[in-house]
Amino acid sequence: GAVVSQHPSRVICKSGTSVKIECRSLDFQATTMFWYRQFPKKSLMLMATSNEGSKATYEQGVEKDKFLINHASLTLSTLTVTSAHPEDSSFYICSAWTADPAFFGQGTRLTVV
């Protein structure tokens, strides 16, 4: 079946630095990918829709200058958390659709210290 791979699975960074998370569709092309954030014991909040070859579409309340999304190819989308702060610590998950349904990456646990 279709696989979405996310890397890294865990990352610890210092406050003020930037972190890049990759999301790859391994055996299908995805013109659209989605980035979610999951707070502890909470649901997934859609952050943005990543569109191949064009700008990402951000949900209300999500800072586009802080969460930079690049979708340079049909199999790769990246989320860069810029100038990270402890409140950005969270579980970030990407997803992509092939014909049906959505497949999710394994998630990235970001800890900002």
Place this chain on the structure above:
Amino acid sequence: GNSVTQMEGPVTLSEEAFLTINCTYTATGYPSLFWYVQYPGEGLQLLLKATKADDKGSNKGFEATYRKETTSFHLEKGSVQVSDSAVYFCSLTSGGYNKLIFGAGTRLAVHP
């Protein structure tokens, strides 16, 4: 806007007990409905889905029926196992590009 409401957890059951996790939704149009499961330390996996009214999705002994008249998609399993312990998310497609809207999630703990 579209939304999903799930029963609050945690739900704690003994092995072989009957499980129901309630899910209701608000949506315009005709969304597809899904249940996703998240095992400890892992990402989400699709459990089952239904794409139109009266469809029943089923997988691994779980089932849910798309009820348009009650705007519900309750998850059921006749006999749970310890391995079913996980967080279950009800969701629907919303808007263009198949955006998924999730409920808050219900944590299920099954004890031997």
